[in-house]
Amino acid sequence: MPVISLEDVRAAAARIDGVAKRTPVLTSRTLDERTRRSVYVKAECFQRGGAFKFRGAYNKIASLPPEVRKRGVLAYSSGNHAQAVAIAARLLGTTATIVMPEDAPAAKLEATRGYGAEVVSYDRWTEDRHAIGRRLAEERGAELVPPYDDPLVMAGQGTTALELLEDAPAIDVLVVPVGGGGLIAGCATVAKARRPGIRVIGVEPEAGDDTRRSLAAGARVRIDVPRTIADGLQAAEPGESTFAVNRELVDEIVTVTDAEILDAMAFLFDRMKLVTEPSGAVGVAALLAGRVPGGETGVVISGGNVGVARFAELLGGR
């Protein structure tokens, strides 16, 4: 019995319809020439909150029984999941508490508060965020929205592939960034159900290849927190549910270096006019580095949350 099915993703699609954006699928002749194939780029940088995360967060919160939902929701995140939960909670008429390290970038704290969430900060060197989260959840009766290891979150993320396959129905290869594995679990569920012969390729930063190692070992492997510019892909270990899906459905994991990620960000900026965060660009990085098997290819740009200053710092010297 699989953790999630195509039907779960279809149900998620119905829930997010008219609320999440239907993001465009873009093409580039230069990208096609460089990678010797037709490539369809699903641009989740245009999603609400700037990343695919809104899909899963909204699907989860919309699925809570009303009496649970009204007590509020809770998430730990300093990144895109925080903003996604904050936006989804507001849209669904409930409150969000986001537990964030006190040294999180001011812009992210601002953005999360700007979406109406309460931010509870903690000292990441002396305090345990899980303990804080559990205490807050108990005190407030708030429901935890996990960033990936949850069937409703995975099903929500899978709507990305549902839309991509509607716009590019003949793809032979699907390339998806891998952090905790929620996006690829949802997308692989859709892709393998709709096109059984498709190859699903995950991409991890070279330093953060916990899912690659786990698939090789046949069991979840924990690594040190990876040092990479792809801050959204710093998971040290695959999720339990996500790994249960991905071990069945993901064909291969390839890795990219930080330098390759920067090349891809510059390519996407210069040639496709897309703003991508490092984590968002890993799929295109793998394609440009020649690491993805051939055939008509769909690739997910997972997010675009990189500020102007950070972007200039990363790429200004080129």
Add this chain to the structure above:
Amino acid sequence: MPVISLEDVRAAAARIDGVAKRTPVLTSRTLDERTRRSVYVKAECFQRGGAFKFRGAYNKIASLPPEVRKRGVLAYSSGNHAQAVAIAARLLGTTATIVMPEDAPAAKLEATRGYGAEVVSYDRWTEDRHAIGRRLAEERGAELVPPYDDPLVMAGQGTTALELLEDAPAIDVLVVPVGGGGLIAGCATVAKARRPGIRVIGVEPEAGDDTRRSLAAGARVRIDVPRTIADGLQAAEPGESTFAVNRELVDEIVTVTDAEILDAMAFLFDRMKLVTEPSGAVGVAALLAGRVPGGETGVVISGGNVGVARFAELLGGR
């Protein structure tokens, strides 16, 4: 008898169908909140060659009689028009000669040559590009493709508004960047024919307000070549044909400062994940500066050709 009609734009749309990109129309709740209206952003940064210019160049070259077209085409431009003519010529099986100043950015020379054009450079301080162009046109029998002052070029640019009105049929206001006036002439022709009550607002850089002055004077006014970061809008005088259209159909010209353009570029990067060149961002700059009358609004982002290094130089200090 108007210079161009809706029918000319429809004919252009049929010519470019399947060749030009149908660029997406994007929305942003933050932009709506900041401007207190619904805004539909037509993102021509995703057009072939990175700007709307391909529409007009292709329409012009595709309309040449075969015996004329086969002798090749010629353009003067150091910017987006050069690349557009080069791409369109190659697609239509002819040769393009582009006359560019020898101190044009190396990246632009490269890109234009990369599209298969022959670049003839000249010293802009001692040589007259028109004389060079005339001589080359005579020697080669090549046909000049003007950047804006041509009915077929204007009609091609008008397809931008045709698509925008299909995706956002209820707009009350249309905001368009103004350089030589070709884009707004084509767009205004469509907008006024399809929605007679619509207000068409042009946007110029404050230092380059030749069309604003010309409309006020009722005749074309020539100004000094403007100093502005919006290098695509440095026309010193409106075109003859474009002005004939725009004096009838444009309701108002508003201006924006370079600082306002930079604010808009940063906003578009941070909040909408769009790469825009300074000229491309003037419409959103005018909206954010509160200079556009209210009502549901369509705005054209005319292009995204700004390199990573230039972008970082302009905005890295933020």
